Amino acid sequence: MEKEFGKCSISRRKVFQTSAIGLLGLSVPFGSLAMPNFGIGSDLIISGKPYPAYPSLDPDLVQEVVGKSHSDLDAVKSLVEKRPELARATWEWRFGDFESAIGAASHVGRRDIVQYLLSKGARPNLFTYTVLGAYEVVKNMIDFSPGIQRTLGPHGISLLDHAYAGLRMKSSMSTKEVDNCKKLIDYLESLGDAGGEEYQDLPDEEKQKYLGDYKYGDAEDEGFTVQLNMRKMLSLGGIGEFGGSLYKVGDNEFIYNGAPSVKVSFQWELDKVKSLIVKEPERSIVAKKI
16 A cells, blocks of 8 residues: 655555654655665676576586586586576587486486486486386386387487496496396397487598598688597587587488488598588588698
């Protein structure tokens, strides 16, 4: 309820505050009880400068927690304890390669990180249950949605590979946990199609010819780097950076991380790679090897 005093409007709360202060024998200017008049240009930031994506979570923080979830439980804890919502964080590495923090921990078999993130509100999915060896859960999901076993996880990693990763921490697992993982592996292997697509092999000596930096512009970051990743596969990333795997589908033809719409081809001159082309539905980019 408000009382009108000329053109001013005073709420009952402010009247009460004024009366209470008066009873204490204090003299306070009436204007000090009103909301501060923050005009345009006033410095309202108490601490911390907003980043470009604000008020979304800082992208650097999201990328960090997803990256650390591959290997560093202590680092994940330090980030998530402060910002529990990071347990649900998802990062797009490149070309639609989305990966959550729990997804990162899952495909490398870090059960300890998976279980910690679950305790903090992470959202489990088919790959989570697979790495944990939840045989009945995974089988029921496949029975309910036949063919889902062919779905690829982050970086194009298959469901069966997630099952294999479930035994990575075998030495710290109970007998029952180990048995469940083995049972799930046997089941997925029996399906015949849970291991992902079959791609062409590329001999190790041939891989070396593709490695290097490729530029498509004059700016420092306008280019790609092709190198070998942890799985000893060719990978494509921003220049000087790691990126996603290249899966061979033809002569000098690859797809990026199992994403059918992103094609990468290489052009040769004599016995040397001279350039590459990244082709998407919306664009094609030619980058010359330097």
